[in-house]
Amino acid sequence: MLDIKYIRENTDEVRRRLSMRGVADLLDGLLDIDKERRALIERTDSLKARRNELSKLIADSAKRGEQKPELKDESRAIGDEISAGDEKLREIDDALRQRLLTIPNLPHESVPSGRTADDNVVVREWGTAPTFDFEPMDHLKLAESLGICDFPRGTLITGSGFPVYKGAGAILERALINFFLDVHRERGTYTEVSVPFVVNRESLIGTGQLPKFEEDLYLCDKDDLFLIPTAEVPITNLHRGEILSENDLPLNYCGYTPCFRREAGSYGKETRGFLRLHQFDKVEMVKFVRPETSYDEHEKLVNDATHLLELLNVKYRVVSLCAGDLGFSAAKCYDLEIWAPVEKRWLEVSSCSNFESYQARRANIRYRRSDTGKTEFVHTLNGSGLATPRLLVVLLESYQNDDGTFSIPPALKKYTGFSLITPSGVA
RNA sequence: GGAGAGGUGGCAGAGUGGUUGAAUGCGGCGGUCUCGAAAGCCGUUUUACGUCUCGUACGUAACGGGGGUUCGAAUCCCUCCCUCUCCGCCA
Structure with missing residues (x-):
């Protein structure tokens, strides 16, 4: 499997080396999936950070014997959003991995060029x-x-x-x-x-x-x-x-x-x-x-x-x-x-x-x-x-x-x- | 195949809902001590992903896998997988 980071940062080189095998088209759309994945991670991670924060506040309040229903409501709402985001993320992760698993290795520079x-x-x-x-x-x-x-x-x-x-x-x-x-x-x-x-x-x-x-x-x-x-x-x-x-x-x-x-x-x-x-x-x-x-x-x-x-x-x-x-x-x-x-x-x-x-x-x-x-x-x-x-x-x-x-x-x-x-x- | 038990950090082994990424011990690494070493003592010791101000930075995730309950799960529930013990069968 190729490193998605390497593909992201060296796209032209990867494309050129895959084209030596005649399969450069395997890269098409790959970086779009990668981009979507990272955006989604960013979003769900910040939601999770907020939920962790709320949980801490709720726990602290509970220790003082206070009820904070408004905090629980917010956290519950965030939880639904997180579940949806995680599910979508799992789909994208799978899609990306499946794509990566079917891309062959890059030929080394010393490999002779040729098709047959x-x-x-x-x-x-x-x-x-x-x-x-x-x-x-x-x-x-x-x-x-x-x-x-x-x-x-x-x-x-x-x-x-x-x-x-x-x-x-x-x-x-x-x-x-x-x-x-x-x-x-x-x-x-x-x-x-x-x-x-x-x-x-x-x-x-x-x-x-x-x-x-x-x-x-x-x-x-x-x-x-x-x-x-x-x-x-x-x-x-x-x-x-x-x-x-x-x-x-x-x-x-x-x-x-x-x-x-x-x-x-x-x-x-x-x-x-x-x-x-x-x-x-x-x-x-x-x-x-x-x-x-x-x-x-x-x-x-x-x-x-x-x-x-x-x-x-x-x-x-x-x-x-x-x-x-x-x-x-x-x-x-x-x-x-x-x-x-x-x-x-x-x-x-x-x-x-x-x-x-x-x-x-x-x-x-x-x-x-x-x-x-x-x-x-x-x-x-x-x-x-x-x-x-x-x-x-x-x-x-x-x-x-x-x-x-x-x-x-x-x-x-x-x-x-x-x-x-x-x-x-x-x- | 039948019955039972269990899966937590490199290993051993705590932990039954709220700073627990996780006590303690062993191991590893660094330091101290020593002519040197051991012992002792002190400290340290997971990985992956994401972000940018690319930093011994911030955030997120991970206690067999997946799902559920909950504001919050290593901890409760379901399910799958695996390991071990006993019995049966067999090499």
């Missing part, structure tokens, strides 16, 4: 693509022949987009999760958390998925709870409504959760295989930091994610999303894309965002500055580190052998306990 993914900027690239002196299989064919996943049975028990991993495939997938978590822990900067996979509305408003994107979420209607689309939601909301101490910052968490996404509106696009799923596993990193450090922390976050890819020797590139492609809550975002050598294209495997104070304001997460003693909103960041399905695609394609077997990447061997998957088993 074509305008994203590649920041850097790492690694070399594997080459094959044989005819490589695509990942689906390979996975099928190795018998490590079973999409039809996933469809049987739930529907399309719900994968079943089997045998060595299930072990490999679990190995990835443990590998991610262990590396984060061994580097010593993240506290691992295990959090609920189901969250309430407040949590989703805090991180920005609600009220705008309810259609993308699975809802447990009976309890009005949602399956999480990412661990970002429960982990960021760990500190909702808190005032943290400056000494606590930065707070870094990582955690594994499955992620549930309805992917409404994307039917027909990559509905087969691992590329677009309704459920997938992901390890997420979340940071709560002092505002002046958030862009440094953002770079660190990206490095923590790419470190995993380097350990797996996967060719990747870091892409800075342009303003038009930026997620709703993000001020800046790097996507990590990995190269699928058979598919011959880049696959997004991580998204690392700096939300600045946008989520913190929505979720009311503050910290107390030790120098001034004042409270201020923290900056929040998060990034996948990493999501498993698309990484599995690239690993399958990259580490396949000419005899139709699959070599476990060296970094994962201690997690799988075997180093080769063959159609007939593991070795």
Whole structure:
């Protein structure tokens, strides 16, 4: 959520930066509501001041045994006016808040301008693509022949987009999760958390998925709870409504959760295989930091994610999303894309965002500055580190052998306990 | 699911209608004392909104949420939510 005061005092700048996303019209009429709200507060507050004054006079009179019906009459009349004003104010507050909740974050100055993914900027690239002196299989064919996943049975028990991993495939997938978590822990900067996979509305408003994107979420209607689309939601909301101490910052968490996404509106696009799923596993990193450090922390976050890819020797590139492609809550975002050598294209495997104070304001997460003693909103960041399905695609394609077997990447061997998957088993 | 109890400041815990934003204790911060420290002592210690004369200014609001009674509500009434205890069921 943007700060209404900031919008009021920097209207032109806010309009310009929102127009980078093509949504400057969201500001129309907003300041009129704000103006009306402040005028109303001024009026009701002075009425309340008068009522407090009268109450005091009545109390004093009563102590002397005097009755003051004329004071009571005036106070009663004011009370009616206050009730009406408060009711109107509540309506205006709601209207203003609803408006503010649907305005996306302002793109940071370093974000490339542009409207679509074509305008994203590649920041850097790492690694070399594997080459094959044989005819490589695509990942689906390979996975099928190795018998490590079973999409039809996933469809049987739930529907399309719900994968079943089997045998060595299930072990490999679990190995990835443990590998991610262990590396984060061994580097010593993240506290691992295990959090609920189901969250309430407040949590989703805090991180920005609600009220705008309810259609993308699975809802447990009976309890009005949602399956999480990412661990970002429960982990960021760990500190909702808190005032943290400056000494606590930065707070870094990582955690594994499955992620549930309805992917409404994307039917027909990559509905087969691992590329677009309704459920997938992901390890997420979340940071709560002092505002002046958030862009440094953002770079660190990206490095923590790419470190995993380097350990797996996967060719990747870091892409800075342009303003038009930026997620709703993000001020800046790097996507990590990995190269699928058979598919011959880049696959997004991580998204690392700096939300600045946008989520913190929505979720009311503050910290107390030790120098001034004042409270201020923290900056929040998060990034996948990493999501498993698309990484599995690239690993399958990259580490396949000419005899139709699959070599476990060296970094994962201690997690799988075997180093080769063959159609007939593991070795 | 059944029965009961309770939700007050960072924590503990008073407060049943009139300067109670809220006693007291703990914790925190500052000072005093000391070579230094502890103890003791003294002081201090919420947040949000609004206004302007932009100030350690003034006003308003907040004792789980919402509503009601009243001139006036932490205090009375209704309602919702949550927590705890016991029972049942289950992992």
